[in-house]
Amino acid sequence: MPDTAPPRAGLPSALADRLRAVLGTKGLLTDQAAIAAHSTDWRNLFHGSALAVLRPATTAECAEAVRLCAEAGIAIVPQAGNTSLVGGSTPLGRGDEVVLSVARMNRILEVDPVGMTMTVEAGAVLAAVQQAAAAADCLFPLSLSSEGSAQIGGLIGTNAGGNTTLRYGNMREQVLGLEVVLADGSVLDLMRRLRKDNTGYALRQLFIGAEGTLGVVTRAVLRLMPRPRDIQAAFVALPSVEAAVGLLNRFQRLDGDSLAAFEYMARFGIELVLRHIPDVKDPLAQRHQHYALVELASPRPDADLRGALEGVLARAMEEGLVLDAAIAESETQRLALWRIREEHAEAQKREGASVKNDVSVPVSAIPELIARGIAAVRRIVPEVRPCPFGHVGDGNIHFNFSRPEDMADDAFLAHWEAIADAVNAEVRRLGGSFSAEHGIGRLKTGTLAEWRAGTELETMRRIKAALDPRGLMNPGKVVPAS
């Protein structure tokens, strides 16, 4: 019975007893294996240390556990699916925190197919939420690669993005109501299912994207969307990055409602996928330098998206914005087009060392960002192989660089900081963001402090101090200590 093993030195035994009385033996893990498993992120990049893992089964248990920890002055690291890319959901190394996992609070409490809302607990896995929506003939639109393990609480805490932001917005736009356990253990109940409610400060917005530093998200009311019944996708060859933005704009203006995705890829990325990933073919007969994957979707079965797609592409071809295009003739072909986009990360990994930047700029500034960013990095590593790709429709580019063919991984990675600085300098000049969708966690607190220095950082600190005056909620994350 490992769960009843005596707590390790550090978690006061009186507190352990009180926590066990509230949470039960399943709700308080003090064995080292469980603690270690909850103290490392899924990429194994961040290794923290914790006193124990708290696993409440209800909001009441969660609130009481937080209250007991607050009373004892013990800091809490809220954790949901633990798929953060920036170390936001694992403890620091100092070993004086507890991890509070919402994984046991995973129920889908209500689906309202008429009001088109769903009420869930914070530990509900995204894929389960998607399935529950589909069972009610609705769509929960958020979709990302970790959807099989990412949980609602973490998606809210990080304001997650993904493949559908262009059409449906980030997680923020999906949340109608929220319940949060605050730093002192009180429960903030904002679980309204309303489309319109102008009654005071927009408190729920503060907790969305706060990465657990202002409280523990325990429940949410989510907005559902109608299920698409017509989906069309095309793989498009373009003469330039400018043409990608131009084509995006044509689609937005002529068919903005059904534009579901607009992803940019460069030839180099396509070649890496063709080289390293089995069973992938170039959809086009000739080689081109720039590509877009465009998808239209509509709940109208008779929307004639095929006609709309062909119409925009034909006009764009006349204007010289498009060189060639392949339209998926079946669901199998559509998934094959998406595979080319989705295998970019894996293909780049197999090609050797690379430096990655997840940045955003105003959509109209993307061509300038890519041109100047590549030029700047070439001044550092002349033979570097740029691999920019991603969500052009959101102004969000994965601005990656692979090492030169004849350079060793280590030698290239020695330039990591210089390359990131060069890219970020262009991003900043263009009014962009150094973290488009991944958040701050512990990885980027220094950059936040630098870029948001002054009134903005000071205002964030005031908010933090107002809601968590003793600094017990996920310390060291998002807003660095002053």
Add this chain to the structure above:
Amino acid sequence: MPDTAPPRAGLPSALADRLRAVLGTKGLLTDQAAIAAHSTDWRNLFHGSALAVLRPATTAECAEAVRLCAEAGIAIVPQAGNTSLVGGSTPLGRGDEVVLSVARMNRILEVDPVGMTMTVEAGAVLAAVQQAAAAADCLFPLSLSSEGSAQIGGLIGTNAGGNTTLRYGNMREQVLGLEVVLADGSVLDLMRRLRKDNTGYALRQLFIGAEGTLGVVTRAVLRLMPRPRDIQAAFVALPSVEAAVGLLNRFQRLDGDSLAAFEYMARFGIELVLRHIPDVKDPLAQRHQHYALVELASPRPDADLRGALEGVLARAMEEGLVLDAAIAESETQRLALWRIREEHAEAQKREGASVKNDVSVPVSAIPELIARGIAAVRRIVPEVRPCPFGHVGDGNIHFNFSRPEDMADDAFLAHWEAIADAVNAEVRRLGGSFSAEHGIGRLKTGTLAEWRAGTELETMRRIKAALDPRGLMNPGKVVPAS
């Protein structure tokens, strides 16, 4: 030269001199006529008193003026178009505040038709913003009856709604970037033009809907949308309120992308419009008890919305959800249908006294709200004539009641509080809101304190204290003093 008249007793003359040095003579109004004009709302319901009117022409002037007032401990009432329906933009009666009008800061600074954004100052009038968007072949979607005088700063401060929320969201959804002068005169610059930016707390969301109690909005980056090229509208007779929600749901599921408006009306409201408003005709041959005005719109000129509209209505008629329908055959006919909806307020006014409630509930709860609300009010005034109408698609009903035909106005209005309480009791039971789109201002601070008592109100107070510790920004509005 009235602007250089000596300030009235109360505004310290040293402060007046310093303010005049910063703002110029056009920027500091101390004559009684100007003060009175800025101290009353447009409906002439709230009559406040102020020391002076500050009219900065730039953010720098605004910041310096706020700093000087803060130094002197003088409270500030931010004011834009002053079209608040709840007294949010006029001073209290105590006479120790200044009004800070952003009306001179009315420039449209940039339109980016590719990135689809617009940068404006807070005094820009909504109609001017709409026109600037149209000139770039884009749409700024927010639309409401006061758009000829409402200004962006106020629309942001109140998170304004209006006729297009169902399709495009409230003002909150239109704001990408924001600049705010805080209570101490520091400038919070969040003027990013990004679709994706997860770098710390969502500060801009706090100021949207805060009605100037946390700072003065001075500039904003707005999101633009594609301009619709196909618009279709229908006036639909329904057997019940349930059928209205059912038909709404059919449209959302089958044509959710192009559903632009879905407004409910009862027979009694139609009859008032026919009785009191000239040149209005019933679009349908027979009388019915319930109606919806449905509008579809799309940027696709070939979207065949007419076909979609007819298709959904035909299927709904087979299901018994629709009794009859008239589809507008021209823009003239479409505007005539909208006139029936828009003249409801005027027609009800001409019919005599009425009690109005602007409430919202989950969309699926609307039939229950209307049925139980009418029953509850009939227990107070048996012959009352209910006139519910409005934005069913947002769950937002203008739940109004006209006096009985043979009752005097005064006698009916004596029941005002009892009627409002009876409606609000049902709204609250259904998890609804007592202010769907108008905000709190000074009119509803008591209701806010009652409905949001406990952790929610306490959290709002913490936010207020963190950003405005001396309580100098629009005191007495939104969050009541504890």
